[in-house]
Amino acid sequence: MPLSRRALAAAAVIAVVLPLSACGSGDDTGGSSDASGKVEGDITFQTWNLRANFKSYFEGVIAGFEKKYPDAHVKWVDQPAENYADKISADAAGGTLPDVVNVSPDLVAPLAKAGLALDLDKSASKYKKEYLPGAWASHQIPGVKGTYAFPWYLNTGPLFYNKALFEKAGLSPDQPPKTYDDLFADALKISDRTDGKVATLANVPTIEDFGRYGVPLMNKEGTGFTFNDAKGVELLTKYKELYKVKALDSQALTATPESSGRKFxxxxxxxxxxxxxDLGNFKKQAPHLYKNIGITDQITSTGHVNMYVMGVMVNSRTKHTPAAVAFAHYVTDAEHQMSFAKKVAIFPSTAGSLEDPYFTKEDGTDETRVRVAAAKSLKTAVNYTPVLFSDQMKTELGNSVARALQGKQSPQEALDAAVKACDRLLQQQG
Structure with a gap:
């Protein structure tokens, strides 16, 4: 399926837990961490729902690799999006995990804990400097030393704002909020000056908001969550204030990307x-909005926006480590990431690639307006979503946030409950 920004965002944060007992059932005799030998042998490369739209691209990449390394051969398999994590889990349990695997950080975490993901800090550290620091760090696991996948394509999204609504509220249409403090101040003004008819936001805070606000999300050991600290409570208290005066939309508790998009x-x-x-949709359906669209970075108080990232992992049990590492690097090197980025709305994770005119020069089209804005913010972006934060944990946090906004619990009580529930789920992961 097409890799739209929204689709990638969803895919990149799918939280699935692989059974560690199953992953750890193999022995350590199948592979070597030494990637310095001759690049040779037959390896298997698995992607995540990419064949339908990018068959010729990947066939070209594989042909180029095999030409460069004539003693190595790559078999490409592509798995559907549905039940992808289950497939990885089954392969891990059965000892049939491919040599090179397309993963997101949450998928690589249990494999790394079980010893099935090759530590690139040990086996491929010479390549580290080729990637953006935040992207390289995105496949590091709290409490586990090392990096467990090459960063591949990235995505993020800029923030749209309505210049006319800002101007009507007496705010500068050319100075949108950058930090959360700015956002809260502007949101209160807009609500006050429109008698609560215009909200600034349509969504409740997520784990990424806590991260961008500067809240420590987990302890360094990766054994517990910490977003219920004073700064986390402060953020939720601010959102509660917005909700009370309708600066946060009254339907935010049940909002979806589609519903919040309609509100905008x-x-x-x-x-x-x-x-x-979305810009194209605005141009067609809401020309008044379109002519007043402003584009800015995500709100952040840390100086770093959030990014979503995909990676390419090497199976630590592969019998052809040099070939597997060489191919994983080849797929994710600057040349091939740049080529892939020009085929689909994603961004390369390689250092310097975002300086290319493709990501810095506008040509007057909506596509380049958004591309340039997003690429600029990605240069220093980080993946705030903890790799151990599961879908169930997101639900627990969302439910707790709702209770706080509705006044059923204090922000402190709500976040304490969320951390307790998430820590319990974390222990169940093993």
Whole structure:
């Protein structure tokens, strides 16, 4: 399926837990961590729902690799998006995990804990400097030393804002909020000056918001969550204040990307994340909004926006470590990432690639407006979503946030409950 910004964002944060007992059932005699030998042998490369749209691209990449290393041969397999994590889990348990695997950070975490992911800090550290620091770090696991996948393609999204609504509220249309303090101040003004008819935001805070606010999300050992500290409580208290005066949309507790997008389209909300596809929709359906669209970075108080990242992992049990590492690097090197980025709306994780004119020069189209804005923010972006933060944990946090906003619990009580529930789920992961 096409890798839209929204689809990638969803895919990159799918939280799935592989059974560690199953992953750890293999022995350590099948492979070597030494990647310095001759690049040779037959290896298998597994991707995640990419064959339908990018068959010729990957066949070209494999042909180029085999030409460069004539003694190595790559078999490409592509798995559907549905049940991808289950497939990896079954392969891990059965000892049939491919040599090179397309993963997201949450998928690589249990494999790394079980010793099935090759530590690139030991086996491929010479390549580290080729990637953006934040991207390289995205496949590091709290409590486990090392890096367990080459960073591949990245994504993020700029923030749209309605200049006309800012101006009507007496705010500068050319100075949108950058930090959360700015955001909260502007949101209160917009609500006050429109008698609560215009909200600034349509979504409740997620784990990424806590990260961008500067809240420590986990302890360094990776054994417990910490977003219920004073700064986390402060953030949720601010959101509660916004919700009370309708600066946060009244339907935010049940909002979806589609519903919040409609709110922005009808100019009931002043700010909303989006993509170039949204700009085209605004131009057609809401020309008044379109001519007043502003594009800015995600709100952050740390100086770093959030990014979503995909990676390429090497199976630590591969019998052809030099070939597997060489191919994983080849797929994710600057040349091939740049080539892939020009075929789909994603961004390369390689250092310097975002300086290419493709990511810095606008040509007047909506597509380049968004691409340039997103690429600029990605240079120093980080993946705030903890790799151990599962889908169930997101639900627990969301439920706790809702209770706090509705006044059923204090922000401190709500976050304490969320941390307790998430820590319990963390222990169940093994």
């Amino acid at each position: 389209l009808t100019e009931a909300v002043a700010m909303n994340p989006g993509s170039a596809l």
